[in-house]
Amino acid sequence: MTLMLPLAVFAFATLLLAAAGLRLAGRQAGVVDRRLQEVTAAARPAAAPQVRFEAVVDVLKRVGNRVPRSPGEMGKLRLRLVQAGYRREEALPVFIGIRLAVAVGAFVVVATPIFGRPN
Helix, strand or coil, X not given: CCXXXXXXXXXXXHHHHHHHHHHHHHHHXXXXXXXXXXXHHHCCCCHHHHHHXXXXXXXXXXXXHHCCCCHHHHHHHHHHXXXXXXXXXXXXXXXXXXXXXXXXXXXXXXXXXXXXXXX
């Protein structure tokens, strides 16, 4: 009997603390969600960056369409892009354009003596 009283007090205190914690956590989540909505509403992009993004995608698409490619490689790349979730027709030319732009950019960075002296 003497063991039951401390166990009952412990169980009651644990339930009381858990209820208080859940009640406070619910309030904090509401505050956080409201603040996130305020921040995302204030940080919505304007129309100009979207236009620039579309222009960059168009340039990458044109570059990707002009690069010579083998049908076997294109089939594998298209399959990998579809598996990654890029199912549009323009995904493959844009990917090839990005790959070419990164290769040219890396060459320019390595070829110029910006980061070190050429040997």
